[in-house]
Amino acid sequence: MAEMQSHTLSILVENHFGVLTRVAALFARRGYNIDSLAVGRTEDPDVSRMTIVVYGDDAVIEQVIKQLYKLIEVIKVVDLSKEEHVDRELALIKVAATSETRSDILQIVEIFRAKVIDVGTNTLMIEITGGSDKISAIEKLLRPFGIKELARTGKVGLLRGAKDTAKEK
Known part of the structure; x- marks a missing residue:
């Protein structure tokens, strides 16, 4: 049986209205749950980068990537x-x-x-960046004090070194 694991997909898309909806709908139609999703413009204002974390085995992720490429606005997909x-x-x-x-x-x-x-009368607001494990670890340590609110962005990522997610498919 294939091993289910977390995959972080970096998806370059044309920065157009409705692209996020079409990508999210693709995942929903196939019954794949998105664990986290972060979207923002790249160094090129006409291109956005979506970083999506999804669980699945290699075959499922390969199928998701093939389906993403069928969307005309998708420029490049990399499984980070x-x-x-x-x-x-x-x-x-x-x-x-x-x-x-x-x-x-x-x-x-x-x-x-x-x-x-931020410091309130009865609260402190903390900002932390790092890997998901680091964020989870501090959350676990702060929980006994009483976490009033928590917001996590989800992952963003890039390939190391000279490699990049070039704009060709």
């Missing part, structure tokens, strides 16, 4: 999971903080090289 790459995620975490717990929370923030970006 198969190549040397760098990926990061951003999280904002609002945590309950009393005068008794504030120093413990600040110590965790320092260890993870995160930043306090």
